[in-house]
Amino acid sequence: METGQSSKNRFSFRMVLLGSRSVGKTSVVNTILGFKEGEEGKRTGHSMKHQGVVGTTKISVVDTPGWWKEFSAYDTPEAIKDEVKRSVFLCPPGPHVFLLVIDADTAFNGRHLKAVTTHLELLGDAVWKHTIVVFTRGDWLESHTIEQHIEGEGEALQSLSEHRPLLELVEKCNNRYHVINNLKKHDTTQVTELRRQIKNQMRQQMEQEISRRKHEWLIHSRDVFLDLQADLRGSAPRAKPKLQSEYFTVVYMCVFWNCTGFLLLFGKTSLNEMYS
Ligand SMILES: Nc1nc2c(ncn2[C@@H]2O[C@H](COP(=O)(O)OP(=O)(O)OP(=O)(O)O)[C@@H](O)[C@H]2O)c(=O)[nH]1
Ligand SMILES: [Mg+2]
Numbered sequence: 001m002e003t004g005q006s007s008k009n010r011f012s013f014r015m016v017l018l019g020s021r022s023v024g025k026t027s028v029v030n031t032i033l034g035f036k037e038g039e040e041g042k043r044t045g046h047s048m049k050h051q052g053v054v055g056t057t058k059i060s061v062v063d064t065p066g067w068w069k070e071f072s073a074y075d076t077p078e079a080i081k082d083e084v085k086r087s088v089f090l091c092p093p094g095p096h097v098f099l100l101v102i103d104a105d106t107a108f109n110g111r112h113l114k115a116v117t118t119h120l121e122l123l124g125d126a127v128w129k130h131t132i133v134v135f136t137r138g139d140w141l142e143s144h145t146i147e148q149h150i151e152g153e154g155e156a157l158q159s160l161s162e163h164r165p166l167l168e169l170v171e172k173c174n175n176r177y178h179v180i181n182n183l184k185k186h187d188t189t190q191v192t193e194l195r196r197q198i199k200n201q202m203r204q205q206m207e208q209e210i211s212r213r214k215h216e217w218l219i220h221s222r223d224v225f226l227d228l229q230a231d232l233r234g235s236a237p238r239a240k241p242k243l244q245s246e247y248f249t250v251v252y253m254c255v256f257w258n259c260t261g262f263l264l265l266f267g268k269t270s271l272n273e274m275y276s
């Protein structure tokens with residue numbers, strides 16, 4: 001239930017959970033949203049959006065049906081693939097992050113990697129930039145760290161090969177991963193830590209986007225400047241009047257730097273507000 005605080009929730013924070021069958025996706029929904037009772041343990045047949053308010057942030061989580069762990073997307077029924085693709089439309093204008101759920105209590109081999117890769121790529125090649133691996137069954141790790149599990153998994157299975165499927169998967173997600181123990185739903189620190197990671201990822205992406213746009217503008221501005229130089233040298237017969245060209249270049253550069261500053265300021269303020 002949303003309270004009077006809901007009017008302050010200017011942001012809806014959106015995520016989609018993906019993964020093979022029975023890895024704990026529905027349990028993660030319940031852990032993130034703080035739901036005690038849920039559909040965990042029952043097969044999820046359709047993609048479904050769940051919503052809740054955590055702190056002052058409205059969170060939407062889309063749960064999806066799992067694929068068979070050993071099967072690549074080519075062997076998955078069309079109905080399941082359609083549900084996976086439909087998930088992104090359930091949280092318009094699209095998710096901020098995909099959480100790829102992997103169970104930490106079982107071996108992860110090359111076939112599992114292929115299954116994950118082909119299913120995620122149903123959502124496009126760019127999906128990896130927005131994905132965080134969430135390891136469930138953190139309780140099974142016992143005295144091992146998750147890093148030992150990631151590093152050791154491929155070695156244990158394929159001792160003669162350098163191939164480490166789990167490490168490869170984590171690297172595809174730019175080393176973004178998080179461990180959850182769904183048996184400890186009361187331990188809110190695990191969700192706080194996940195939200196912190198998501199926030200960092202979003203900030204990184206925003207900064208990359210700003211620097212990409214800055215770069216494009218710089219190249220564009222440089223072209224304008226070179227054109228202007230050529231005009232002033234009189235190399236082009238239809239040279240623009242000197243003063244007018246110079247004036248436009250100065251205005252152009254001012255607008256560019258102001259826009260960049262505004263975007264940076266707006267982006268950082270928005271993120272800070274979202275997670276305050
Ligand atoms: N020990 C332990 N069990 C877990 C954990 N997370 C989930 N489970 C159990 O794993 C089983 C499957 O969990 P679900 O959340 O239904 O898995 P799912 O991925 O949604 O399954 P499908 O919808 O069928 O794809 C349930 O019995 C959960 O209680 C965990 O962190 N630790
Ligand atoms: Mg489920």
